[in-house]
Amino acid sequence: MRMGAMFTDVIRALFQRPATRQYPFERTASPDRLRGKLNWDAEKCTGCSLCVKDCPAQALEVFMVDKANKRVVLRYHLDRCTYCAQCVVSCRQSALTMAHDEWELADTDKKLFTITCGDDADVQRLADLAPKGVNEQT
Numbered sequence: 001m002r003m004g005a006m007f008t009d010v011i012r013a014l015f016q017r018p019a020t021r022q023y024p025f026e027r028t029a030s031p032d033r034l035r036g037k038l039n040w041d042a043e044k045c046t047g048c049s050l051c052v053k054d055c056p057a058q059a060l061e062v063f064m065v066d067k068a069n070k071r072v073v074l075r076y077h078l079d080r081c082t083y084c085a086q087c088v089v090s091c092r093q094s095a096l097t098m099a100h101d102e103w104e105l106a107d108t109d110k111k112l113f114t115i116t117c118g119d120d121a122d123v124q125r126l127a128d129l130a131p132k133g134v135n136e137q138t
């Protein structure tokens with residue numbers, strides 16, 4: 001590169017805005033179609049387990065904790081999820097969605113990657129049932 005052209009580039013760079021962003025202090029909105037953390041609507045879920053069967057990463061478990069009252073608990077293994085959205089497509093009740101604005105999911109504590117979702121009472125029921133063997137819909 002000739003010295004003149006290089007000098008021009010240096011001068012231009014001094015007055016231009018930086019091409020990089022100061023993440024995480026400077027943020028842009030995530031696109032609507034970004035596939036982030038899976039969300040589950042307990043009220044819509046029937047416990048059919050289609051999502052579990054279709055998940056290629058074995059990232060989901062569904063537990064029917066009270067069959068008579070159709071109470072379900074979903075366990076989501078965030079660290080196995082590939083964000084493919086197959087479960088969202090498979091769910092006939094539209095009980096699963098992927099949050100476009102929840103994508104900063106890295107953590108140093110592995111325990112945080114196993115998320116048990118459901119009503120507090122149902123989650124407790126699952127914990128009580130676990131030693132005896134719960135009706136796991138996998």
Ligand code: SF4
Binds near residue numbers: 092096
């Ligand atoms: S496919 Fe939908 S309705 Fe069936 S268990 Fe999964 S989330 Fe619930």
Ligand code: SF4
Binds near residue numbers: 038055
């Ligand atoms: S997004 Fe894909 S990998 Fe993640 S839970 Fe759903 S089906 Fe499984």
